[in-house]
Amino acid sequence: QVQLVESGGGLVQTGGSLRLSCAASGRTFSSYAMGWFRQAPGKEREFVSVVSWNGGSTNYAATVKGRFTISRDNAKNTVYLQMNNLKPEDTAIYYCAASTIVIDRPEFFRSWGQGTQVTVSS
Numbered sequence: 001q002v003q004l005v006e007s008g009g010g011l012v013q014t015g016g017s018l019r020l021s022c023a024a025s026g027r028t029f030s031s032y033a034m035g036w037f038r039q040a041p042g043k044e045r046e047f048v049s050v051v052s053w054n055g056g057s058t059n060y061a062a063t064v065k066g067r068f069t070i071s072r073d074n075a076k077n078t079v080y081l082q083m084n085n086l087k088p089e090d091t092a093i094y095y096c097a098a099s100t101i102v103i104d105r106p107e108f109f110r111s112w113g114q115g116t117q118v119t120v121s122s
Contacts, residue, residue: 001111002026002098009094009116012086016120020081022096022113030054030074033102035109036081038092038118047104048094049081057102064090086120093117 008020022034035050049060049070058070067086072079079096094116097109 004096004113006113006116009118011119016086017084022079024077029077032098034079035097038094040092052102088120088122091120
């Protein structure tokens with residue numbers, strides 16, 4: 001398994017941008033698909049985006065498609081989530097996670113970070 005640490009969260013106004021980073025430890029990072037999920041207060045954890053091991057395949061939730069971009073740098077053991085045109089409904093704790101397959105279901109992700117808070121003010 002890999003150890004994951006997210007960063008880059010913060011407070012931003014509606015329409016603003018943030019870039020989240022997720023740094024992984026271990027030499028096997030490049031063998032995992034990496035996903036981003038989020039959880040708002042009182043709501044279940046939901047899928048945001050996923051990228052394949054080599055970055056060649058990506059998938060997004062309908063609510064963020066066209067605004068968020070996932071990418072990865074295997075040389076740096078890091079996955080990113082560029083978030084543009086942020087909306088108040090994007091407010092949540094954002095988690096990165098590692099999986100052996102490219103999928104949008106959290107139960108298939110075995111390693112999770114501790115999360116980073118994103119707050120979008122109206």
